[in-house]
Amino acid sequence: MTVPETILCVDCDGIAHLLTSWAADTPPEPGSVLSYLCASCWERFDLVWEDQIDDD
Numbered sequence: 026m027t028v029p030e031t032i033l034c035v036d037c038d039g040i041a042h043l044l045t046s047w048a049a050d051t052p053p054e055p056g057s058v059l060s061y062l063c064a065s066c067w068e069r070f071d072l073v074w075e076d077q078i079d080d081d
């Protein structure tokens with residue numbers, strides 16, 4: 026799994042860029058908090074990175 030480096034801003038549909046960084050040998054795990062900053066409205070978003078859930 027890889028962490029998305031950009032997401033769509035929920036406020037303005039701009040591009041929000043990943044702020045969180047980590048050491049190369051300690052990648053984030055599901056449950057880690059990732060911070061994104063929108064380049065258009067400068068809103069900051071903190072998301073909990075969830076592993077994909079199987080419904081079955």
Ligand SMILES: [Zn+2]
Nearest residue numbers: 034037063066
């Ligand atoms: Zn925005």
